[in-house]
Amino acid sequence: MNQRQTVAERGGADRSGKNGDGAERHEEIHRSISDAIIEHRLRPGARLREDALADVFGISRTGIRKILQRLALEQLVTLTPRRGASVTRPTAEEAKDVFDARQMVECGLMPEVARRIGDDDLRELRDMARRERQALKSGEQSTAIRLSADFHTRLARISGNATLADFVERLCSRSSLILAVYGNPGHLGCESHDHDDLIGYLETGNGERARAFMSRHLKAIEASLSIVEEEAEAPDLHRIFSD
Amino acid sequence: MNQRQTVAERGGADRSGKNGDGAERHEEIHRSISDAIIEHRLRPGARLREDALADVFGISRTGIRKILQRLALEQLVTLTPRRGASVTRPTAEEAKDVFDARQMVECGLMPEVARRIGDDDLRELRDMARRERQALKSGEQSTAIRLSADFHTRLARISGNATLADFVERLCSRSSLILAVYGNPGHLGCESHDHDDLIGYLETGNGERARAFMSRHLKAIEASLSIVEEEAEAPDLHRIFSD
DNA sequence: GGCTGCCGATATGTATACAATGATCGTGCA
DNA sequence: TGCACGATCATTGTATACATATCGGCAGCC
Numbered sequence: 001m002n003q004r005q006t007v008a009e010r011g012g013a014d015r016s017g018k019n020g021d022g023a024e025r026h027e028e029i030h031r032s033i034s035d036a037i038i039e040h041r042l043r044p045g046a047r048l049r050e051d052a053l054a055d056v057f058g059i060s061r062t063g064i065r066k067i068l069q070r071l072a073l074e075q076l077v078t079l080t081p082r083r084g085a086s087v088t089r090p091t092a093e094e095a096k097d098v099f100d101a102r103q104m105v106e107c108g109l110m111p112e113v114a115r116r117i118g119d120d121d122l123r124e125l126r127d128m129a130r131r132e133r134q135a136l137k138s139g140e141q142s143t144a145i146r147l148s149a150d151f152h153t154r155l156a157r158i159s160g161n162a163t164l165a166d167f168v169e170r171l172c173s174r175s176s177l178i179l180a181v182y183g184n185p186g187h188l189g190c191e192s193h194d195h196d197d198l199i200g201y202l203e204t205g206n207g208e209r210a211r212a213f214m215s216r217h218l219k220a221i222e223a224s225l226s227i228v229e230e231e232a233e234a235p236d237l238h239r240i241f242s243d
Numbered sequence: 244m245n246q247r248q249t250v251a252e253r254g255g256a257d258r259s260g261k262n263g264d265g266a267e268r269h270e271e272i273h274r275s276i277s278d279a280i281i282e283h284r285l286r287p288g289a290r291l292r293e294d295a296l297a298d299v300f301g302i303s304r305t306g307i308r309k310i311l312q313r314l315a316l317e318q319l320v321t322l323t324p325r326r327g328a329s330v331t332r333p334t335a336e337e338a339k340d341v342f343d344a345r346q347m348v349e350c351g352l353m354p355e356v357a358r359r360i361g362d363d364d365l366r367e368l369r370d371m372a373r374r375e376r377q378a379l380k381s382g383e384q385s386t387a388i389r390l391s392a393d394f395h396t397r398l399a400r401i402s403g404n405a406t407l408a409d410f411v412e413r414l415c416s417r418s419s420l421i422l423a424v425y426g427n428p429g430h431l432g433c434e435s436h437d438h439d440d441l442i443g444y445l446e447t448g449n450g451e452r453a454r455a456f457m458s459r460h461l462k463a464i465e466a467s468l469s470i471v472e473e474e475a476e477a478p479d480l481h482r483i484f485s486d
Numbered sequence: 487g488g489c490t491g492c493c494g495a496t497a498t499g500t501a502t503a504c505a506a507t508g509a510t511c512g513t514g515c516a
Numbered sequence: 517t518g519c520a521c522g523a524t525c526a527t528t529g530t531a532t533a534c535a536t537a538t539c540g541g542c543a544g545c546c
Contacts, residue, residue, distance in 0.1 A: 100406075
């Protein structure tokens with residue numbers, strides 16, 4: 001009894017077959033929006049109207065609201081009462097918190113990752129690093145950014161601790177937002193060869209080296225940002241015109 | 244308990260008067276349910292029917308669903324498609340992950356906490372520890388459990404890193420669930436004087452001592468559990484009757 | 487007598503309708 | 517001409533109605 005004839009795939013996008021199971025469809029939409037944010041196709045501050053999204057994805061506002069709420073808990077979108085949803089614009093303080101958290105968790109995970117990493121993992125990580133380099137070379141910044149976040153997340157998952165891996169995943173998503181706001185154009189977060197070097201340390205089982213390298217790696221990303229609190233919200237006119 | 248039947252009978256007239264802002268009301272309900280779970284008044288596995296909750300809190304199912312979803316993302320309740328919501332029953336693996344995560348984050352936070360702690364914080368922490376001891380002595384287990392989780396959360400928040408503090412808060416909530424499933428009755432997680440000792444180390448600014456003590460403290464809690472995977476969900480009949 | 491399959495009851499999933507609120511634009515007055 | 521006030525509009529918040537899947541019981545059949 002697998003007939004599911006009542007799912008109307010309106011909106012012209014029949015993606016990945018006809019498996020339009022509600023939950024999976026929602027998952028898919030969540031991922032679509034999430035990816036768009038992480039890849040900077042939706043910039044911080046962009047408004048996300050429920051009607052428009054409902055129209056685009058061919059479901060009703062009810063489902064969209066559910067997804068927006070989830071994105072809000074993941075801190076990718078900000079829900080302002082009566083004003084709707086918009087892509088979160090991280091503050092300088094949040095940026096610092098996120099990178100401090102990454103220092104603690106990602107570095108702390110490295111020894112365990114080095115212990116548990118297997119050949120399959122190494123192969124996959126190398127492939128991801130390769131695709132990232134390739135994307136960078138061909139100027140596909142969006143793809144490179146997402147692959148970089150995917151790389152860090154995948155790494156954390158090798159540790160076997162799902163709770164910490166989920167946390168790292170969210171931190172990486174938020175980092176992507178931070179890059180969008182405070183990053184310098186043309187200078188992407190991760191150096192192109194860093195990830196390859198990291199894989200090398202992990203392959204030889206040198207957890208402490210990997211930890212130290214990850215620490216430098218993250219510090220380098222953070223240092224590449226120009227974090228200046230832009231007071232776009234309420235510009236201090238007095239200060240600006242005080243001369 | 245109350246005669247809360249159909250508050251919105253006459254439209255918005257009564258709402259403008261009592262300042263019953265929807266968002267705050269939702270927050271309140273979320274907290275009510277959350278507390279009930281953390282305090283073990285709702286045991287793992289308990290079903291949470293939408294209709295019943297809607298009836299109890301006097302709002303419609305729409306609002307309840309929103310809250311249940313949030314609780315699900317916080318991993319306090321489990322949402323099974325078509326089966327509804329129930330209080331999460333953590334697996335042994337999840338329990339291990341949660342305590343490993345707490346080791347990494349809470350211990351890692353101690354030096355910074357020791358650096359930033361102030362007199363107000365110390366006063367408040369002492370008060371919390373005192374109330375916890377008192378609750379334990381008078382047999383109010385529910386209160387003691389919640390106060391213990393509050394203590395750890397409050398501690399993390401002193402670090403100034405909101406992201407990590409939120410994470411710790413969620414880990415503590417989940418720990419409370421873990422205690423409900425794997426804890427031994429009569430032997431609560433935290434020793435009654437541990438928290439006071441910890442405050443002592445923090446007061447003298449000895450971050451490393453505090454970190455080491457926190458590590459022992461968490462290990463002690465974890466050791467007090469009897470983590471045996473009970474396969475009540477889907478007993479493996481083949482394995483059981485294989486002889 | 488036990489197992490299987492159907493059927494009603496119950497609860498959830500989804501969409502839509504309506505209400506309320508904040509934003510925008512136009513008009514009137516100083 | 518500029519500002520303030522008011523009406524309209526756009527958008528979200530909430531509730532309810534309808535569709536659909538699951539669970540428990542009962543009867544019929546092997």
